[in-house]
Amino acid sequence: MAELTYRAAVAAGIAQEMRRDPAVVLIGEDVGAAGGVFKLTEGLIDEFGPERVRDTPISEQAIVGAAMGAAMTGLRPVAELMFSDFFAVTWDMVANQIAKTRYMTDGQVSLPLVLRTANGAGLRFGAQHSQAVENWAMAIPGLKVVAPSNPADMVGLMAAAIRDPDPVIVCEAKSLFATKGEVPEGEHVVPLGEAAVVREGGDCTIVALASMVPRAVEAAERLHADHGIDAEVLDLRTLIPLDAQAILASLAKTSRLFTVEENPRALGWGAEIAAIAADEGFWSLDAPIVRITAPHVPLAASPILEDLAIPSVERIVETVRARMDQDR
Amino acid sequence: MAAKRPAGAASKRPAAKTGPKPGARGSRSATDGATADLDTRLALYRTMVRCRRFEARAQELFFEGLVRGTTHLGVGQEAVAAGFAGAMRPDDYTFATYRGHNHALSRGAPMGPLYAELFGRANGLMGGKGGSMHITSAEHHMMGSYAIVGAHLPIALGAAWSAQYRKSGQVAVCFFGDGTTNIGAFHEALNLAAVWKAPVVFVCENNQYMEYTPIGAVTAVPRPAADRASAYGLESIVVDGNDADAVLAVATRTIERARAGEGPSLVEAVTYRHGGHSRADPGKYRPDDEVKAWLARDPIPTYRARLIEAGADATTLDAIEAEEAAAIAAAEEEARGGAEPSADVLETNVWADGGSAWRN
Numbered sequence: 259m260a261e262l263t264y265r266a267a268v269a270a271g272i273a274q275e276m277r278r279d280p281a282v283v284l285i286g287e288d289v290g291a292a293g294g295v296f297k298l299t300e301g302l303i304d305e306f307g308p309e310r311v312r313d314t315p316i317s318e319q320a321i322v323g324a325a326m327g328a329a330m331t332g333l334r335p336v337a338e339l340m341f342s343d344f345f346a347v348t349w350d351m352v353a354n355q356i357a358k359t360r361y362m363t364d365g366q367v368s369l370p371l372v373l374r375t376a377n378g379a380g381l382r383f384g385a386q387h388s389q390a391v392e393n394w395a396m397a398i399p400g401l402k403v404v405a406p407s408n409p410a411d412m413v414g415l416m417a418a419a420i421r422d423p424d425p426v427i428v429c430e431a432k433s434l435f436a437t438k439g440e441v442p443e444g445e446h447v448v449p450l451g452e453a454a455v456v457r458e459g460g461d462c463t464i465v466a467l468a469s470m471v472p473r474a475v476e477a478a479e480r481l482h483a484d485h486g487i488d489a490e491v492l493d494l495r496t497l498i499p500l501d502a503q504a505i506l507a508s509l510a511k512t513s514r515l516f517t518v519e520e521n522p523r524a525l526g527w528g529a530e531i532a533a534i535a536a537d538e539g540f541w542s543l544d545a546p547i548v549r550i551t552a553p554h555v556p557l558a559a560s561p562i563l564e565d566l567a568i569p570s571v572e573r574i575v576e577t578v579r580a581r582m583d584q585d586r
Numbered sequence: 587m588a589a590k591r592p593a594g595a596a597s598k599r600p601a602a603k604t605g606p607k608p609g610a611r612g613s614r615s616a617t618d619g620a621t622a623d624l625d626t627r628l629a630l631y632r633t634m635v636r637c638r639r640f641e642a643r644a645q646e647l648f649f650e651g652l653v654r655g656t657t658h659l660g661v662g663q664e665a666v667a668a669g670f671a672g673a674m675r676p677d678d679y680t681f682a683t684y685r686g687h688n689h690a691l692s693r694g695a696p697m698g699p700l701y702a703e704l705f706g707r708a709n710g711l712m713g714g715k716g717g718s719m720h721i722t723s724a725e726h727h728m729m730g731s732y733a734i735v736g737a738h739l740p741i742a743l744g745a746a747w748s749a750q751y752r753k754s755g756q757v758a759v760c761f762f763g764d765g766t767t768n769i770g771a772f773h774e775a776l777n778l779a780a781v782w783k784a785p786v787v788f789v790c791e792n793n794q795y796m797e798y799t800p801i802g803a804v805t806a807v808p809r810p811a812a813d814r815a816s817a818y819g820l821e822s823i824v825v826d827g828n829d830a831d832a833v834l835a836v837a838t839r840t841i842e843r844a845r846a847g848e849g850p851s852l853v854e855a856v857t858y859r860h861g862g863h864s865r866a867d868p869g870k871y872r873p874d875d876e877v878k879a880w881l882a883r884d885p886i887p888t889y890r891a892r893l894i895e896a897g898a899d900a901t902t903l904d905a906i907e908a909e910e911a912a913a914i915a916a917a918e919e920e921a922r923g924g925a926e927p928s929a930d931v932l933e934t935n936v937w938a939d940g941g942s943a944w945r946n
Contacts, residue, residue, distance in 0.1 A: 315774075326740075327747070328745065350734050361935055363730065364931075365940065366724040367724055367729070399944070500945035534945075
């Protein structure tokens with residue numbers, strides 16, 4: 259095991275696959291010589307050279323479109339969108355072209371590509387550089403969506419995303435870049451579509467994703483220590499494919515379900531999970547499902563306001579405790 | 587040559603004032619002095635005849651209710667698709683627009699499945715899932731028809747980058763309309779293709795109208811594509827898009843340049859859409875004399891006359907027309923014989939595993 263930061267795990271996952279497969283190439287703004295504005299791709303150009311690690315102009319449609327054209331003609335491109343907010347600039351490429359082409363051509367065209375992007379709040383960059391957009395992608399049939407919560411999963415899910423024969427969006431949580439964790443030695447791959455139980459518990463289930471996972475775990479520890487509530491925490495890891503069975507299995511055990519998401523409230527991924535639980539886990543439920551989300555507002559730049567918007571450990575603890583108290 | 591006017595100057599009838607007149611020649615000689623051999627030219631003629639007759643019949647079948655949804659016909663523009671296809675290697679890539687029947691046919695896409703796709707049938711090229719605006723035949727390296735204006739220029743650039751990286755010697759040829767020159771993706775793709783010296787030829791089919799509005803009324807320069815070329819360090823190339831020989835010559839030159847590693851080209855082929863924008867549009871916004879002048883320059887009869895002048899036998903040309911007519915009739919029958927798609931394909935081929943499962 260080696261300890262890596264989440265930030266270094268991004269480059270480690272890409273490098274692992276570039277060593278393995280010469281068809282894997284990386285493009286994006288500042289990804290080469292500069293090593294990425296967040297230093298997520300540092301060292302890759304030194305190891306793999308400028309033919310495989312290519313800097314682009316600020317042209318998100320060209321970046322994503324070029325990745326698509328390369329993917330349909332034999333490469334496995336990884337394209338970086340510097341901020342996930344910039345998906346809005348190139349959403350035609352993502353939602354109309356990449357997501358739909360296999361279906362529209364009835365399987366004639368394959369698009370094995372990865373779009374990776376710095377996602378979510380934490381840096382106080384305001385409404386256009388802090389959004390969590392994983393639910394945008396989740397809403398479009400034809401896209402897989404990955405959002406790792408720790409360095410080991412970043413390496414393993416990045417590898418699985420690059421090997422996947424379909425388009426995958428990898429959301430890299432900005433607020434986790436500096437966090438550290440153990441990563442297994444040797445080739446590491448985590449299959450898409452498998453949630454992980456990161457804390458076992460019997461009183462309630464907290465489903466979280468990416469940046470919300472460490473907060474949910476910390477909240478669960480406090481709930482246990484301060485309130486005697488034993489929460490199970492499920493890290494979804496991928497939204498599409500969604501491990502609904504893992505959620506339903508945990509719900510069957512705990513009978514209470516909470517979701518914690520960075521998204522604005524309306525149609526966040528937690529809403530889909532709540533609907534699945536209501537449809538298929540209804541008889542397991544002992545209480546209403548509770549979604550813990552950002553309010554349905556743009557994010558403010560002020561640290562105080564951003565912190566108020568994004569679910570905090572305290573908010574998770576308080577929301578879970580209040581709901582559980584009502585049932586006692 | 588088109589009359590010059592100050593960039594951005596308003597004009598009530600800009601198409602008439604600034605649009606290229608029939609037969610306009612650009613800044614570069616249209617034919618480059620090259621003339622293909624007679625067999626090549628007969629093949630070009632056959633391709634154009636096939637495209638024209640296929641689409642003319644498709645229009646009739648639309649009114650019969652057999653062709654569903656919408657169609658955007660390239661009647662009048664056949665010389666561009668045929669001329670470029672004539673210069674391409676079988677493994678070169680074509681990227682086209684929703685007005686893409688001619689391009690698919692020119693690359694050899696089979697007519698029966700193409701009609702069936704227009705009918706929305708199970709025996710369609712894409713099983714009825716794509717429709718007229720998304721014709722794709724990967725087997726023929728016809729990599730798709732793209733219905734959001736501009737999207738496929740970056741995608742074609744990506745295919746060219748892939749060919750460059752794989753050192754395959756393939757070239758991507760990307761066709762688009764004049765209206766595309768005013769959308770951002772056009773400029774992003776041109777710039778990056780030039781920076782990367784990607785083996786791609788961008789071909790603007792300037793048919794004078796974006797949809798219903800004359801392109802000159804909404805464009806700051808008289809030549810929507812060629813006048814932008816210098817911004818990306820590219821040669822300004824205009825070709826008579828109704829002259830199949832001229833198109834073939836320019837296609838040969840630009841494709842070979844790309845294949846030689848000398849980078850992309852941007853070609854403006856001046857042509858005319860005989861009909862409206864789409865099946866619902868009679869094109870009444872176009873002045874009668876303009877339409878008349880362009881119909882007189884129909885690329886197919888003019889090419890036929892030129893071939894006869896060059897020594898082709900009229901009976902040979904008649905035979906080509908008869909053979910294509912018969913093939914089109916057979917293709918229609920094949921398509922008519924197809925079943926409607928079955929319900930079980932609704933949820934197939936979202937993913938590479940053939941299915942559409944998004945959860946367990």
